Amino acid sequence: MSIKYMCLLSVRSSCSSHGRVCASPVAQQRNNSTSPKIKVDFDQSTGVAVMQMQSPPVNSLSLDFLTEFSIATEKLEMDKSCRGLIITSSQPKVFSAGLDIMEMYMKSPEHCGEFWKAVQEMWLKLYGSNMVTIAAINGSSPAGGCLMSIACDYRIMADNPRYSIGLNETQLGIVAPFWFKDTMINTVGHRTTEMALELGMLYNPSEALKIGLVDQLVPEDQVVTTATQTMTKWLAIPDHARQITKSMMRKPTIDKLTSNRETDIQYFVNFITKDSIQKSLGMYLAMLKKRKG
Amino acid sequence: MSIKYMCLLSVRSSCSSHGRVCASPVAQQRNNSTSPKIKVDFDQSTGVAVMQMQSPPVNSLSLDFLTEFSIATEKLEMDKSCRGLIITSSQPKVFSAGLDIMEMYMKSPEHCGEFWKAVQEMWLKLYGSNMVTIAAINGSSPAGGCLMSIACDYRIMADNPRYSIGLNETQLGIVAPFWFKDTMINTVGHRTTEMALELGMLYNPSEALKIGLVDQLVPEDQVVTTATQTMTKWLAIPDHARQITKSMMRKPTIDKLTSNRETDIQYFVNFITKDSIQKSLGMYLAMLKKRKG
Amino acid sequence: MSIKYMCLLSVRSSCSSHGRVCASPVAQQRNNSTSPKIKVDFDQSTGVAVMQMQSPPVNSLSLDFLTEFSIATEKLEMDKSCRGLIITSSQPKVFSAGLDIMEMYMKSPEHCGEFWKAVQEMWLKLYGSNMVTIAAINGSSPAGGCLMSIACDYRIMADNPRYSIGLNETQLGIVAPFWFKDTMINTVGHRTTEMALELGMLYNPSEALKIGLVDQLVPEDQVVTTATQTMTKWLAIPDHARQITKSMMRKPTIDKLTSNRETDIQYFVNFITKDSIQKSLGMYLAMLKKRKG
Secondary structure, eight states: OOOOOOOSSBOTTOEEETTEEEOOOOOOOOOOTTSOSEEEEEETTTTEEEEEEOOTTTOOBOHHHHHHHHHHHHHHHHOTTOOEEEEEEOSTTBSOOOBBGGGTSSOOHHHHHHHHHHHHHHHHHHHTOSSEEEEEEOSBEETHHHHHHHTSSEEEEEOOTTOOEEOOGGGGTOOOOHHHHHHHHHHHOHHHHHHHHHHTOOBOHHHHHHHTSSSEEEOGGGHHHHHHHHHHHHHTSOHHHHHHHHHHHHHHHHHHHHTTHHHHHHHHHHHHTSHHHHHHHHHHHHHHHHHHO | OOOOOOOSSBOTTOEEETTEEEOOOOOOOOOOTTSOSEEEEEETTTTEEEEEEOOTTTOOBOHHHHHHHHHHHHHHHHOTTOOEEEEEEOSTTBSOOOBBGGGTSSOOHHHHHHHHHHHHHHHHHHHTOSSEEEEEEOSBEETHHHHHHHTSSEEEEEOOTTOOEEOOGGGGTOOOOHHHHHHHHHHHOHHHHHHHHHHTOOBOHHHHHHHTSSSEEEOGGGHHHHHHHHHHHHHTSOHHHHHHHHHHHHHHHHHHHHTTHHHHHHHHHHHHTSHHHHHHHHHHHHHHHHHHO | OOOOOOOSSBOTTOEEETTEEEOOOOOOOOOOTTSOSEEEEEETTTTEEEEEEOOTTTOOBOHHHHHHHHHHHHHHHHOTTOOEEEEEEOSTTBSOOOBBGGGTSSOOHHHHHHHHHHHHHHHHHHHTOSSEEEEEEOSBEETHHHHHHHTSSEEEEEOOTTOOEEOOGGGGTOOOOHHHHHHHHHHHOHHHHHHHHHHTOOBOHHHHHHHTSSSEEEOGGGHHHHHHHHHHHHHTSOHHHHHHHHHHHHHHHHHHHHTTHHHHHHHHHHHHTSHHHHHHHHHHHHHHHHHHO
16 A cells, blocks of 8 residues: 555645645634535435535535534434535535634643534544445545544545555554544454554555445536435435444444543644644644645 | 345255245245254264255254264264264355244244254254364355354355355344354454444355455365365374364363353244244245245 | 475474475484573664574474573663564574474473473464564474464564465364464464364465465565565654554453463473374374374
8 A cells, every 4th residue: 555645734724726625724714603514405305415515625524524524414313304424625625624623722721622612523423423434535535624524424435546545644653542543443343553653654546445434436526416316215214224233333433432531632632732742733724834835 | 345135044944046045935845854964974984974955955954953963973972983074065156144033933932942953962962072173065054054154164165156155134124143243253353243234244265265254265166175185184183182282272261151142042042933923934934935926 | 275295393303395394213312502592683773683493303382492582682671772673594494394203202290391391482472572673584383483473462474375374273283372372362362273273284375465464475585674674664653652552452362371381381381291292293203203204
C-alpha cells in the first residue's frame, strides 16, 4: 500500500486540490451562523434524507459543524418517517478533511474538552443510528472524515485515484483514540487496523476497496445515485429486525465509549494541550501555510 | 453480493425447487415417530460416522428433528471409537431449510420455549463436539441450516449456483440471536457478519466461498466423497491436541450461551409470541401457501 | 492449503534440508556459552539494529538462546537511539525451527518451568516492543519461529516454495498456548487461526501471503535489504504516536499473559511432563534420529 502524506486535520481557510488538502491558518471571518454548514433534503415519499456537507472549503469538522451535524441527525432520528440517511459532500474533491485543527491549537483546555465532546457525539449519533446510513464518499476522506464514513452502514466511494481515505492521525504525531480504532477493527479487522493506524495510512479507492474500508467504487458522478439505489435494497428489510441486529453488532463498541466519555475527554485534553503536541500542530500549520503561499 | 429471497423457515409440507423452498402450511399427518428423521452410518474401521438428514421434504428443524439430532450426536460423542462426523442431506436440493416455522406459529409460550431449548442444544452439541465435524452441504442451507453448517469444523458445498446459504432471518422480520451472530463472526469476521445479518443475505456457493462462509466447492456428486477424504486429513492429527485446540478457540463463545440459556429462551419466547411477529409469520405462511397453490 | 509434515520442535544437532528440518537427538557438546547465539549490529546513524540468529544448525529456541535473545532485545529497547529492529537468520534455509525439544524431554518440572518462562519472556519483549520490529524470514519458520515472526510489526519472507511457516504444534500432539493463539488471531483472524491450529498447518510463502501470515514476499537475497527499506517507511512516523497506537492494539493481548504467567507455566509443566506427552516426544525424537540415519 502506498502511504501518502495528506493533511490529517484541516483548517477553515484551507483549499483543496488533487487529493491534497492544503491550508493557511490565517484568521478569517467565521461563517455566519445563519449560513448552515449542513443541508438536509428529506424525501417523505421514500423515507430517505440526503445530507450535504457544505462547509467551505473542505468540510472541516469544527465545533460549529459538529454541533450542527448532531442536531440535524438527531432531528431525522426522531422523525419516524425517516428510515435512511445518505451523507455526502457538496465541496469539490473532498468528503471531509477531518477534525478542525483550529479547535485544538492554542485553545483553552475547556474549549478542547467541549470540542472533543462534540466529536464523540457525532460518532455516537452516527454509529448507533437506527436509520440506514450510507456514506456517499465523493472526495478525499482522511482522519475524522474516515471515521464518519466507517460509522455508516455502507460506503460508496468515487473511483478517482486522486482521492484517499484512512485514519492517518500518526502522520501528524497524534493518535486515533480507542473508539476510532474499534470502529476500524469492526470494519477491516485487527491486523489491517494495526498497520493502518501505526503507519497512518491513506488508501486510494482501489486499495480501500481491497481491504474492505469501502464497500463499492463507482464513477464520481454516480456516487449519490448509487447510494440511493443501495438504500432501496436496505430499506426492503423490516426496520425492527434490522435495527435489533445492528444494535447487537455495535452496542458493545458504543458502550465502551458511553461508559468512558469523561475519561476519554480528559485523556484527549491532557494529550492535545501538551507543549510538544502543540508544537507539532504549530509546525504543521506553518507547513500548510507555506504550501499554500 | 446478490440478495435472494428465500424462505428462512420451513414447514413440514413444503416443497423445494430451484433453490427456492416453497411451502404450504396445510395440516398434514406428522411423520410417524418410528420413522427416523436422521440416519446414521458409523464405519468402525475408519472411526467416521455419516449422518443423513432425511426428514421430507426439506429437513425442517422441528422439535422432533432437533431432539433426534441431539440424541444421535450425543451417542456418537460418547462412543470413543467415533472420531469424525459428516453431516449431509438425503433430500434433493436442500441441506436443511432451517427452523420449522410451525413450532413457533400459534403455539404456547411453553412450546416455543421447549423448541428454542432444542435449537440451543443442537448448536451446543455441534459447536462443542470433540469429534471432527464436516458439513457436506449438498443443497440450500438458509437460516438454521446455515447455523448447523457453521457450527461444524469444515464446510464443503455443492457447486450449484441455484443453492444458497446464509443467515437470512431479518428478511422475515425476525432476528438471529447473539450466538448465531457469534458463530458467524468466528467464521467470516465482524464486518461481513454485520452486513450479512442486517440484510439477511443469502449467498450462492461462489459468493459463500469468497467470504469464507464455506471452505470448498465441489461438483454435487462429490460432496460426500470429498468430505470423507478431508476427514482423513483431519484425523491424522492426534485427537487430544486437536480437541484442546478446538475448545480453546470455541469455549468463550459456548460459555456465553451456557451461562445465559434461560435468559435467551425467555427473550426468544417474548419476541416470537408478540402479536406483530405472529402476524408476520402468518403473512409469510400465507405467502408460501399462495406460492405453492 | 497443503499440509506438510515438518518438525515442530528442533534439537540442537538437527540438520535442515529442502524445507524439512531433520534432527538427531544424540548427545553432543553444547555450544560454548562464550559463543553468542545472537549477533547484533546496531547502526547509530539510522537507529536500526539488525539481529542475526546464529545458533547452528537451525536456531532452536533453547533456554540459552531465549535468554540471550531477551537480554539483547532489552538492551536495544533501553537504548533510546535504537528505534528499529530487524530479526533474521544467518543459518541456511531456516529462520528458526522453534522451541528446543531437548529442553522439555526428560527434564525436571523445574527446568521445564524455567524454560517456559523464557519463552513467555521472548514473546512479551517482542510483542510489546516500542521499537519497530521487522521479521526478515529467510528460511522455514515453524512453531516458535512462527510465533517470533508474528510478534513483529511486519513480516517479509523469502519467496522460496521449499520454506514454510505456521503454528504446527498439534502435528506433534502438543498444543499452542492461548497467547500463541491470540497473536495468530490478531494476525490472520479467528477462522483461519482455528483451522491452522487444529490442523497444525504449515504454509508455503504464497499461501502465507494469501492468508496474511506474512506481509510481503521477495527473492531470498533481498529479504534483509527490503526489510531495511521498509524500516525507513515505518521510522518516518513520529515514535510516540506510533508507540501509543501499537500499545493500544496489543496491550489487551499482552495483559492476558502478564496477569496469568504463573498459571500458564503450571499448565505447561503439567502438560509436558505427562507420560503420554513425554512418550510422544520420545517417539518424535526417534523418528528424527531414524530420518537422519
